[in-house]
Amino acid sequence: MGGRLRQGWATLARGLSSAWQIARGVVGERAYEIYLEHHARTHAGTPPMGEREFWRHHTDRGDTHPGSRCC
Amino acid sequence: MTTIGTVHKGANEPPRWTPVRVLVWVAVALVGAVAWAVIALSRGEEISAAWLIFAALASYAIGYRFYARFISYRVLRVDDTRATPAERVNNGADFHPTDRRVLYGHHFAAIAGAGPLVGPVLAAQMGYLPGTVWIILGVIFAGAVQDMVVLFFSMRRNGKSLGQMAREEIGPVGGVAALVAVLAIMVILLAVLAMVVVNALADSPWGAFSLIMTIPIALFMGFYLRYVRPGRVMETSGIGVVLLLAAIVGGGWVAADPVLAELFHFSHNELTFGLIVYGFIASVLPVWMLLAPRDYLSTFMKIGVVVLLAISIIVAMPSLQLPAFTDFAFNGEGPVFAGSLFPFVFITIACGALSGFHALIASGTTPKLIEKESQVRMIGYGSMLTESFVAVMALVAACVIDPGVYFAMNMPAGALGEGVQGAAATVSQLGFTVTPETLQATADAIGEDSVIARTGGAPTFALGAAQIFSAVFGGQAMMAFWYHFAVMFEALFILTTVDAGTRVGRFMLQDTLGNVYKPMRDVSWKPGLYLTSALVVAGWGYFLWAGVNDPLGGINQLFPLFGIANQLLAAVALAVCTTLLIKSGRAKYAWVTLVPLVWDVVVTLTASYQKIFSADPKIGFFAQRAQYSEALANGETSLGSAATVDQMRQVVVNTTVDGVLSALFALLIIVILVDAARVWIKALRAGGQLPTTEEPYVQSKLWAPSGLVPTAAERQIARERAAAGAADTEGR
Numbered sequence: 001m002g003g004r005l006r007q008g009w010a011t012l013a014r015g016l017s018s019a020w021q022i023a024r025g026v027v028g029e030r031a032y033e034i035y036l037e038h039h040a041r042t043h044a045g046t047p048p049m050g051e052r053e054f055w056r057h058h059t060d061r062g063d064t065h066p067g068s069r070c071c
Numbered sequence: 072m073t074t075i076g077t078v079h080k081g082a083n084e085p086p087r088w089t090p091v092r093v094l095v096w097v098a099v100a101l102v103g104a105v106a107w108a109v110i111a112l113s114r115g116e117e118i119s120a121a122w123l124i125f126a127a128l129a130s131y132a133i134g135y136r137f138y139a140r141f142i143s144y145r146v147l148r149v150d151d152t153r154a155t156p157a158e159r160v161n162n163g164a165d166f167h168p169t170d171r172r173v174l175y176g177h178h179f180a181a182i183a184g185a186g187p188l189v190g191p192v193l194a195a196q197m198g199y200l201p202g203t204v205w206i207i208l209g210v211i212f213a214g215a216v217q218d219m220v221v222l223f224f225s226m227r228r229n230g231k232s233l234g235q236m237a238r239e240e241i242g243p244v245g246g247v248a249a250l251v252a253v254l255a256i257m258v259i260l261l262a263v264l265a266m267v268v269v270n271a272l273a274d275s276p277w278g279a280f281s282l283i284m285t286i287p288i289a290l291f292m293g294f295y296l297r298y299v300r301p302g303r304v305m306e307t308s309g310i311g312v313v314l315l316l317a318a319i320v321g322g323g324w325v326a327a328d329p330v331l332a333e334l335f336h337f338s339h340n341e342l343t344f345g346l347i348v349y350g351f352i353a354s355v356l357p358v359w360m361l362l363a364p365r366d367y368l369s370t371f372m373k374i375g376v377v378v379l380l381a382i383s384i385i386v387a388m389p390s391l392q393l394p395a396f397t398d399f400a401f402n403g404e405g406p407v408f409a410g411s412l413f414p415f416v417f418i419t420i421a422c423g424a425l426s427g428f429h430a431l432i433a434s435g436t437t438p439k440l441i442e443k444e445s446q447v448r449m450i451g452y453g454s455m456l457t458e459s460f461v462a463v464m465a466l467v468a469a470c471v472i473d474p475g476v477y478f479a480m481n482m483p484a485g486a487l488g489e490g491v492q493g494a495a496a497t498v499s500q501l502g503f504t505v506t507p508e509t510l511q512a513t514a515d516a517i518g519e520d521s522v523i524a525r526t527g528g529a530p531t532f533a534l535g536a537a538q539i540f541s542a543v544f545g546g547q548a549m550m551a552f553w554y555h556f557a558v559m560f561e562a563l564f565i566l567t568t569v570d571a572g573t574r575v576g577r578f579m580l581q582d583t584l585g586n587v588y589k590p591m592r593d594v595s596w597k598p599g600l601y602l603t604s605a606l607v608v609a610g611w612g613y614f615l616w617a618g619v620n621d622p623l624g625g626i627n628q629l630f631p632l633f634g635i636a637n638q639l640l641a642a643v644a645l646a647v648c649t650t651l652l653i654k655s656g657r658a659k660y661a662w663v664t665l666v667p668l669v670w671d672v673v674v675t676l677t678a679s680y681q682k683i684f685s686a687d688p689k690i691g692f693f694a695q696r697a698q699y700s701e702a703l704a705n706g707e708t709s710l711g712s713a714a715t716v717d718q719m720r721q722v723v724v725n726t727t728v729d730g731v732l733s734a735l736f737a738l739l740i741i742v743i744l745v746d747a748a749r750v751w752i753k754a755l756r757a758g759g760q761l762p763t764t765e766e767p768y769v770q771s772k773l774w775a776p777s778g779l780v781p782t783a784a785e786r787q788i789a790r791e792r793a794a795a796g797a798a799d800t801e802g803r
Binding site: 022023024025026027028029030031032034035037038039042051052054055056059060061062063064065066067068069070 | 161162163164165167169170172173176177180181182183184186296297301302303304305308357358359362363366367370371374422426428429431432435436567568571572574575578594595
């Protein structure tokens with residue numbers, strides 16, 4: 001019985017954590033993680049941008065690449 | 072056994088019909104049929120809003136399961152063994168395979184704004200039925216189809232924009248027409264939306280204070296994200312939302328304090344100039360300061376409010392006060408906007424049923440992020456169904472308020488007479504009995520001086536939403552808070568759209584002028600940046616100013632033009648889709664986009680025709696112009712709601728501009744259609760196949776489920792692939 005309860009909790013925790021990751025994705029908070037994954041895959045061995053520097057670049061892209069917002 | 076590199080086609084086969092599945096779908100169909108029967112057949116008695124919600128949800132489910140599935144597998148032939156641009160290009164920035172649920176949220180936040188909250192409210196003057204039928208059938212057969220098919224074709228072309236596709240697949244004439252259409256709609260859209268804000272906040276210190284406070288809040292968030300906690304978007308948005316709620320509460324104190332209330336009391340024209348100046352400054356500031364944080368806040372609020380409203384309607388189950396039809400559906404004499412049901416309901420409700428603007432988003436960022444081709448159904452079709460549901464909820468909000476109050480709020484000030492007495496008398500004459508006391512009590516309940524002639528849809532939606540929210544949370548005492556909460560988030564969406572739209576318009580203008588004068592194309596060249604920003608702001612600013620001061624009511628005059636412009640863009644998008652279906656040898660399925668295209672063209676051209684040629688001065692711009700210029704020539708000093716000679720001259724100018732624009736839009740539609748038809752005939756003569764610009768096939772190595780919830784078979788595949796060490800995003 002205790003085992004099943006623990007399993008239920010684990011499932012719930014997993015569900016909540018993936019919901020949280022989806023919400024972070026929707027608001028765009030995972031951008032740095034995505035960049036790091038990409039960097040590790042394509043430029044392995046070279047140091048990636050620091051977090052602060054990355055976010056600055058990331059936000060400033062909006063100055064030259066406008067995203068549309070609809071009515 | 073699964074090995075990495077093998078991609079399953081299993082999801083493309085329709086799920087087998089088990090008895091349980093058959094039962095579930097029979098039940099869904101029955102619920103839908105009963106709900107439709109109730110809302111269509113009830114006459115005279117009030118019905119519960121629940122029936123509208125059930126009819127919508129059951130219809131969406133059937134449309135998504137059967138029609139969207141048919142389109143994706145039979146018409147588009149989505150192929151999950153084919154790598155998407157996100158997988159092929161994958162540059163860690165704008166091309167990146169994104170979890171389908173994240174992308175759904177992204178795409179929804181990009182397409183939905185204040186539009187679906189405004190159109191249905193205005194269309195409610197004809198009763199709840201015309202709007203409901205169009206929102207639900209329109210989205211299933213036209214709007215969601217357009218979004219999904221454009222998304223698919225753009226994805227097959229590395230995320231090319233609608234304008235590029237029109238130029239490459241139809242020709243330079245179609246391409247130029249598309250560009251003009253985009254710029255024109257941008258200007259009219261921004262003007263109409265800004266007018267909604269002006270009408271909602273003029274003479275309302277509470278509303279004006281809360282909205283003005285969003286500027287320091289956004290600036291604070293911008294600096295916080297830049298210098299204190301880079302990348303902590305959730306945390307920053309959370310703080311922003313709390314500050315926003317505090318600003319709404321603070322607005323109540325401001326309104327109660329005579330000195331502060333005077334300070335935040337703005338007239339229509341003061342707000343108009345304020346918005347124009349704001350629009351210019353916001354569009355030249357770096358995005359991190361204002362636009363980015365405002366966008367985070369708006370996304371947060373958007374999703375939160377949609378969920379909150381859905382829950383409240385389902386819990387409160389309010390009943391609809393407006394009848395299924397009013398007389399205005401047939402006699403064309405509606406005071407909110409003129410013209411009869413056909414074609415004007417289909418023009419007034421664009422966002423939520425069929426919105427051409429979405430084609431710009433579906434051919435912008437989204438196609439570069441999609442992970443699997445089959446996900447176009449969930450992201451393109453599914454997001455649009457969600458927006459349509461928002462429109463249904465807005466319609467419910469407009470229909471739960473007292474019809475007399477509805478008309479007093481939505482008629483132009485000039486038509487209503489003096490004060491609550493005059494308004495009550497005018498509205499009662501229309502056949503919707505209302506007392507001056509009711510009008511005043513409504514204003515008192517929401518903490519405003521007056522609800523009369525608060526046109527534009529936002530205040531009406533806010534009043535209905537406040538009734539629904541307060542029935543669930545807080546009761547009558549919370550009415551004023553909820554009203555200003557609703558006004559505020561609509562204004563917030565609109566300011567985000569104004570800011571982003573001005574920028575997009577500026578980039579297009581810079582690009583176009585760059586053909587003539589090279590330095591213009593450099594987007595960081597300051598003089599060019601200021602000049603083009605000023606031009607775009609001047610464009611929408613003119614229409615905003617003219618609309619706000621229009622003696623006949625700006626919403627009344629300009630909203631049909633906005634609808635026509637939006638549907639014109641839909642015609643471009645659907646023409647591009649039809650062209651691509653025919654050129655790629657799928658002429659037998661071209662009806663999927665051709666039928667909505669023909670409908671859209673018939674509606675838009677009929678509306679344009681009436682706006683240009685109608686002899687009824689209430690509908691036809693030129694008939695109205697003739698009426699006023701004749702009166703001026705005869706030396707009359709007032710006519711209808713224009714009380715002075717100056718106002719009469721203003722009507723003459725406005726009707727000329729609006730009439731010429733209607734003619735231009737109609738002409739553009741015809742040009743695009745003729746040019747597209749030329750390509751269709753050429754393709755059919757060439758044996759039903761012409762080369763298109765589709766990217767060549769590349770084998771995909773990724774795998775992901777197609778729909779929101781993975782099926783049992785998909786979960787099994789995900790486990791096997793994870794065990795074999797595949798680099799899928801699912802399960803990570």
